[in-house]
Amino acid sequence: MRKPIVFAAILFAAIAFPFVAPGAEYAIDVVFLILLYGTMSAGWNIVGGFAGQVSFGHAAFLGIGAYTTGILAQHSVPLPVAFLVSGSLAAIFSLLIGIPCFRLTGPYFSIATIGIGEATRLIALNWNGLTGGASGITLSVTLPIVTQYFLALGLCAVVVLATIWIQRSRFGFALAAVRADPDAAETLGVNTTIAKTQALFVSAFILGCAGSIYALHYLFISPDSVFGFSTAIALVIMPIIGGLGTVTGPLIGAVIYTAIREQLEANFQNLDLLAFGLLLMAIVLYEPKGVLGAYQRFANRKKRVASTPAAAPR
Amino acid sequence: MSYGLALIYGVLKVINLANAGFLMLGAYVTWWMWSTWHVEPLLAPLVIVPLFFGVGFLIEKFLVRRVLGQEPIVSLLLLFGLWLVLQNLAYTLFTGDTRSIETPFIDSSVHLGPIQIAWPRIYVFVAGVLALVALQTLLTRTQLGRAIRAVAQDRDAAKITGIDVDRVMGIAFGLGIALTGFAGSLLSLLFSFNPDFGRTLLLKSFCIIVLGGLDSFVGVAFGALALALAEAFGVRYMAASLQNLISFVVLVVVLVAFPKGIAGMIRSLRRA
Amino acid sequence: MSDVILSGRGLTKRFGGLVAVREVDIDVPRGEIFGLIGPNGAGKSTLFRLVAGIMAPSAGTVMFDGHPLTKKSPAAICVDGVVATHQIVRPFRTMSVLDNVTIGAFFGRRPQPKGREHARAIATEVLERCGIADRAQKPARELNLAGQKRLEIARALATDPKVILLDEVLAGLNPTETDRTLDLIRSIRAGGTTIVMVEHNLRAVRGLCSHLMVLVEGRKVAEGLPDAVLADPTVIAAYLGTSVHA
Ligand SMILES: Nc1ncnc2c1ncn2[C@@H]1O[C@H](COP(=O)(O)OP(=O)(O)OP(=O)(O)O)[C@@H](O)[C@H]1O
Ligand SMILES: [Mg+2]
Numbered sequence: 001m002r003k004p005i006v007f008a009a010i011l012f013a014a015i016a017f018p019f020v021a022p023g024a025e026y027a028i029d030v031v032f033l034i035l036l037y038g039t040m041s042a043g044w045n046i047v048g049g050f051a052g053q054v055s056f057g058h059a060a061f062l063g064i065g066a067y068t069t070g071i072l073a074q075h076s077v078p079l080p081v082a083f084l085v086s087g088s089l090a091a092i093f094s095l096l097i098g099i100p101c102f103r104l105t106g107p108y109f110s111i112a113t114i115g116i117g118e119a120t121r122l123i124a125l126n127w128n129g130l131t132g133g134a135s136g137i138t139l140s141v142t143l144p145i146v147t148q149y150f151l152a153l154g155l156c157a158v159v160v161l162a163t164i165w166i167q168r169s170r171f172g173f174a175l176a177a178v179r180a181d182p183d184a185a186e187t188l189g190v191n192t193t194i195a196k197t198q199a200l201f202v203s204a205f206i207l208g209c210a211g212s213i214y215a216l217h218y219l220f221i222s223p224d225s226v227f228g229f230s231t232a233i234a235l236v237i238m239p240i241i242g243g244l245g246t247v248t249g250p251l252i253g254a255v256i257y258t259a260i261r262e263q264l265e266a267n268f269q270n271l272d273l274l275a276f277g278l279l280l281m282a283i284v285l286y287e288p289k290g291v292l293g294a295y296q297r298f299a300n301r302k303k304r305v306a307s308t309p310a311a312a313p314r
Numbered sequence: 315m316s317y318g319l320a321l322i323y324g325v326l327k328v329i330n331l332a333n334a335g336f337l338m339l340g341a342y343v344t345w346w347m348w349s350t351w352h353v354e355p356l357l358a359p360l361v362i363v364p365l366f367f368g369v370g371f372l373i374e375k376f377l378v379r380r381v382l383g384q385e386p387i388v389s390l391l392l393l394f395g396l397w398l399v400l401q402n403l404a405y406t407l408f409t410g411d412t413r414s415i416e417t418p419f420i421d422s423s424v425h426l427g428p429i430q431i432a433w434p435r436i437y438v439f440v441a442g443v444l445a446l447v448a449l450q451t452l453l454t455r456t457q458l459g460r461a462i463r464a465v466a467q468d469r470d471a472a473k474i475t476g477i478d479v480d481r482v483m484g485i486a487f488g489l490g491i492a493l494t495g496f497a498g499s500l501l502s503l504l505f506s507f508n509p510d511f512g513r514t515l516l517l518k519s520f521c522i523i524v525l526g527g528l529d530s531f532v533g534v535a536f537g538a539l540a541l542a543l544a545e546a547f548g549v550r551y552m553a554a555s556l557q558n559l560i561s562f563v564v565l566v567v568v569l570v571a572f573p574k575g576i577a578g579m580i581r582s583l584r585r586a
Numbered sequence: 587m588s589d590v591i592l593s594g595r596g597l598t599k600r601f602g603g604l605v606a607v608r609e610v611d612i613d614v615p616r617g618e619i620f621g622l623i624g625p626n627g628a629g630k631s632t633l634f635r636l637v638a639g640i641m642a643p644s645a646g647t648v649m650f651d652g653h654p655l656t657k658k659s660p661a662a663i664c665v666d667g668v669v670a671t672h673q674i675v676r677p678f679r680t681m682s683v684l685d686n687v688t689i690g691a692f693f694g695r696r697p698q699p700k701g702r703e704h705a706r707a708i709a710t711e712v713l714e715r716c717g718i719a720d721r722a723q724k725p726a727r728e729l730n731l732a733g734q735k736r737l738e739i740a741r742a743l744a745t746d747p748k749v750i751l752l753d754e755v756l757a758g759l760n761p762t763e764t765d766r767t768l769d770l771i772r773s774i775r776a777g778g779t780t781i782v783m784v785e786h787n788l789r790a791v792r793g794l795c796s797h798l799m800v801l802v803e804g805r806k807v808a809e810g811l812p813d814a815v816l817a818d819p820t821v822i823a824a825y826l827g828t829s830v831h832a
Contacts, residue, residue, distance in 0.1 A: 054387050056394075107390045111331070111520045118517065119562040168702050170692045177689045180678035187640060187672075189664035189693035189745050229513070233398065240391060271406065277398030284392040285380055 007160075014153050018146050028145055034258050035152040036213055041238035041250035041257075042159045043206030048236065049245035050166060051199045052179030057097070057113030058235045060120040061090040061204040063227035065211025067124065070137040070221050079141065083151075083212045090208025091201050098197040105182060114232075121227035136222030143216050151213055156251075159206055163247045175199055179245070207235075230273070237276050240283060243292030252291050332373075332393040333494045334512030335400030336366060340498020341507045342404060345413050355415050355503060356437070362495045370491025374484045404509035414506035434503040441500055445493065462486050517562065591616040591780050592637060592668065592749050597646035599632050606632040608804040609646075614749065614797075619771070619781045621795035621812070623788065625824060629804040630784045631673050631753055637782065638670035638751050639663035650749070667695040667748035671738040671755060673784070677726035684722040686737055687712055687744045694745020709744055716740040716770060732763040739770065750774065752783040756790055768794060792816060800824065 014031075021027050040062065048054050065086035072082035101112045124131045131137065143151075166172040174195040177185035182192045215221050225231070238257045243249025257276075264272035287294045340362055347353035347361065377396070381388045422433045453459040464472040465482045473479045498512070505511075592614040599607040606629040614620045614637075624630050635641040637648055639655045648655040655663055678686050687709035688702075713719040716736050721729060726737060735755050742750050752771070756764050768790060775781055785791045791798065791812065798815040800808040802824045808815045815821060 052387055054390060106387065107331075108520070110387075110390055111516065114513065115517045115520075115562040118514065119559055122559045170702075170705070173685070173689050173692050173702075173705075176681065176685070177678060180681060181676055183660075184672070184676040184678065185689070186660040187638075187664060187670055188690050188741060189661050189669075189695070190689065191659070191661040229510075236391075236394070271402070273398055274402035274406065277395045277400075277402060280395030280398065281377070281392055284388055284395060285377070288388060 011157060015150075018149055025145060028149055030258070030262075032145065032149045032152055032217070034255055035149070035156045036210060036217070037234070037238060037258055038251040038254035039152065039156045039159050039213075040207060040210045040235055041242070041254045042156070042163055042247075043203050043210065044235045045239040045245065045250045046163065046166065046175075046203040046206070047196075047199045049239050049250070050163075050172060050175040050179065051196055052175075052245075053102075053196060053199075054110045054236065055113040055200075056110055056229075056232050056236060057116035057120075058203070058207055059117050059227050059229070059232040060097075061094065061207035062211040062214065062231060062235075063120060063124060063221075063223070064090045064093055065208030066215040066221045066226045067131055067137065067211075068208070069212040069215040070139055071130065073139050073141050073215075074137070079143070079216070083209060086212035087205045087208035090211065091205040094200045094204030095197065098200045102193055102196050102200075114229075117227065117229060117232050121223050121229075124223040124227050131223070134223065136220060136225070137215075139215060139219040139221075141216065142219070148213065148217055151216075155206070155209055155213065160247060160251070162202070162206075167247060171195070171198065176245075233273065233276070237280060239290075240280060241290055243290030244288075246289075246292050249290050249292040256291065331390065331516070332396040332400065333490070334516040335397040336370075336491050336494040337498040337501070337512040337515060338404060338507065338509055339400060340366065340495035341502035341511055342408055342413075342498075342509075343495070344499040344502045345415055345507075346408075348415055348417075355417060355499070358499045359441075359496050362499050363492045366495035367488040367492035370488035371484045373491070374487035375480075378487065379480070379483070401509050408509065410508055412506050412508045415502055438500045438504060442497075445496060449493070458482075458485065589616050590614065592648070592650050592782070594633075594637055594643075594648045595646055597633065597636050597648070598644050599629070599636055599641070600644045605804050607636065607643075607801075610801070610804075610806050612637065612799065612806075614780060614782055616780055617775070617778060618796040619775055619783065619794050621791045621798045622782065622784045622801065623786070623791060623798065624801035628801045630801055632804075633801060634670065634751055634753055634782070634784050638668060640670060661693075664694055664745055664747075667746075668751070669694065669742040669745050669747040669749070670751040671735075671742050671753055673753035673757075675731070675734040675738050677729070677734055677737050677741075679725070679727040681726055682723050683718060683726050683729065683733075683737055684709055684713065686726050687740050690741040690744030695747060712740050712744045715773065716743070717766060732759050735759065736767070736770075739767075739774075743774065747779060749780045749782065752781065754784055754786065756785060756787050764790065788816065 014035075017031060018028055040058075044055065044058050047058075068086040068089050069079075069082045072085060073079070077085075097113075097116055101109055101116070104112050125134055127133070166175070174185070174190045174192075177188065177190050178192045178195050185192050211226060214226065218225075234257065238253035239250040240253065241256050242251065242253025260275060261272050264275060283290055289296070343362055343365075344355050344358040347358055348355050353361075373396070377392060378389060381392055451459075453463060461472070461477045461482045462485070464475070464477060465479055465486070472482075501507075501511075501515070590613045592612075594610065594612040597607055597610045597612070598605065608629075610633060612633070622630050622634065632641070636643045636646075638660075639648065639658055640660050643656065646656075650663075650666060650668055653666070655666070655668070658666070678689070681689075684706070688705045691705040691708040691712070710719065710722065713722055716739055718729070718733055718736050718740065721733060726734065729737060735758075739750075739752065739755060755771075756767060759767060764787070771781060771783070771794060783791075783795070795812050798808075798810065798812045799806060800815060800818075800821050807824060808818045808821050
């Protein structure tokens with residue numbers, strides 16, 4: 001197999017990157033952001049892509065992770081502990097959400113998750129004693145960017161490995177069946193509720209950890225930044241651009257998303273979301289498998305041409 | 315009163331995400347015609363309903379139909395993309411500032427005994443009920459309405475009986491969008507709005523539909539009432555900023571306690 | 587003496603005002619092929635769904651091997667060993683035929699395989715038995731109707747059921763395809779699995795089933811050995827009253 005080698009090479013390059021580019025703070029910062037967004041995107045993809053349950057409420061998990069780290073850091077809890085607690089709390093919260101929401105299917109589930117996003121944002125906004133309300137939380141810890149970088153890289157690598165495992169495992173088959181036809185899956189012995197809840201649990205844990213890194217990077221969090229609807233939208237858009245339900249798609253999507261946003265956001269407000277809306281529609285209409293699907297089709301055509309040199313025109 | 319309009323969503327089952335966008339656009343078109351041409355806001359629906367119907371018909375024809383046979387999440391995502399486009403188009407055209415419409419009528423009110431009710435609220439309520447009755451009549455009494463219901467029940471069977479399914483679906487979608495724009499126009503008389511208008515209303519109407527059970531007309535009306543009551547009571551005991559939270563709390567409670575909706579529960583009680 | 591593996595008592599199903607199944611008792615003998623026939627709309631598929639636990643009855647109970655099934659989820663029932671096919675085929679359309687069957691192998695009753703390779707091996711074996719191994723890599727939506735009906739059976743078989751319920755798996759097949767499917771059904775029985783089948787093709791039913799039940803307008807009107815049942819005047823009347831030909 002070629003794939004593990006490619007994976008190892010990319011991982012090696014990513015590890016070496018901060019050492020070959022010392023002082024290039026900006027470049028490290030950009031790659032860090034891509035890794036962080038890639039992690040979030042791949043985390044969302046477990047529920048939205050593999051299990052086909054499109055969630056517009058994943059910002060809630062990110063926000064819970066970020067706030068947990070923010071609050072714990074204020075009380076001088078060691079950061080590694082805060083990091084793990086962040087992920088765990090988000091995961092526990094996912095169970096509370098999963099029980100009511102997975103009674104709904106398809107579009108109804110998706111709309112309910114908009115409600116979750118909105119509800120958590122409102123709670124964060126109004127629970128002044130804990131969250132500081134609208135003025136948010138400022139962290140007073142500083143973590144060198146290189147440390148942040150390796151934290152994001154480590155989490156991202158773990159998520160990619162987890163997705164690869166899921167894709168090949170019994171669990172992955174259950175999710176695929178849920179996505180394709182939940183009723184038929186049930187009659188074949190797949191407990192669809194458990195499968196979906198497990199997927200959401202893993203996904204929420206990842207987003208909680210990512211939220212922790214987010215807080216440590218920006219050092220300021222507010223309800224509108226982490227719980228905001230635009231964050232939720234970003235989480236949906238990235239995996240779709242790249243390729244739903246694939247391993248590398250969400251990462252590719254994160255690269256494209258970050259690039260477009262950096263270009264547009266600086267110059268034209270809201271034009272980035274307009275562009276993403278159009279891109280999303282175009283992808284759904286013409287290439288539902290995202291950039292990765294388009295690439296694969298392209299590669300297959302080339303391969304076919306290359307492997308049949310003798311195929312004379314009729 | 316907005317709940318009266320949410321009924322419409324329930325009956326037509328056009329809970330598509332782009333609806334939030336069209337609701338917002340309905341409000342903006344009303345506002346825009348009022349502020350640039352001084353068109354009376356009450357008359358705006360005369361333009362909005364046919365215009366939005368046409369737009370909806372075309373969207374169905376050129377966008378939605380192409381993904382109809384695929385997994386449901388595909389059309390969901392398509393309409394979500396459309397919503398993003400509409401919303402951010404509005405941001406670019408109208409900026410993110412909060413807008414509101416003010417005319418003498420809108421600021422007028424009437425005293426009914428001890429309580430004071432704003433005229434626009436009465437107007438919106440009446441218009442909402444009329445729209446509802448019109449829709450109900452259309453669906454049950456006319457040839458077209460019967461065709462729409464047939465297609466909603468079983469697309470293939472409808473095709474066999476000679477119904478032009480494609481046309482009916484286009485009309486139904488257009489009707490849904492037109493009603494949504496109408497609702498947006500009415501709501502612009504009551505509330506101030508910005509391009510993000512519609513999201514919380516989408517949630518509320520969804521909540522109503524879940525409350526009422528997904529397929530019953532009476533249930534939806536009932537759900538609207540229940541939610542309105544819950545909000546009115548809730549506001550007494552908690553901060554006004556948490557009002558939007560109420561519908562979500564109600565939603566969760568209902569989903570956990572009565573997965574079939576309240577109407578479903580009543581039905582099963584009656585049977586027992 | 588044949589013992590009963592699956593039984594229903596007083597099964598009733600109402601859809602609004604319509605009573606699709608009315609107070610039906612059913613006893614499926616272990617290791618045999620049990621046929622369920624009746625005119626269109628008689629409530630066969632509905633009874634079938636009640637017995638398979640896909641749908642909850644309005645009244646009545648279903649027992650499988652002495653345990654009640656009535657309150658269990660379809661998934662749990664499949665894990666117990668009762669599996670049903672769908673009258674209108676429902677393959678996982680975008681997945682390959684092999685993956686479709688692999689899902690059956692991964693879940694269902696058998697001691698559940700750990701690795702993908704193990705599940706794949708089981709699935710491949712089932713596909714060969716069902717005669718669609720040559721199309722294993724195709725997406726399921728590309729199979730023709732006969733292929734998709736076979737895939738329904740294959741998926742169900744891969745769960746290693748004790749009872750398999752087949753809803754009109756012969757409908758729409760040409761004579762050759764019908765004969766091949768009949769052979770498959772016989773081989774399933776030979777493997778020790780009990781079969782319940784809903785069928786319109788009376789000739790096939792007569793040749794295959796050891797027990798027959800006739801449903802008309804939601805009621806059981808006859809039950810017993812196929813030859814006796816098919817000679818019953820009430821059954822003949824019920825069939826002559828409709829446009830179904832034997
Ligand atoms: N989910 C449902 N909701 C409402 N009515 C239903 C439902 N399923 C079946 N019915 C009705 O119940 C009756 C029995 O249907 P059923 O599918 O069990 O018949 P059947 O004997 O399998 O017919 P066929 O030979 O056509 O498959 C029919 O009148 C049908 O319209
Ligand atoms: Mg049937």
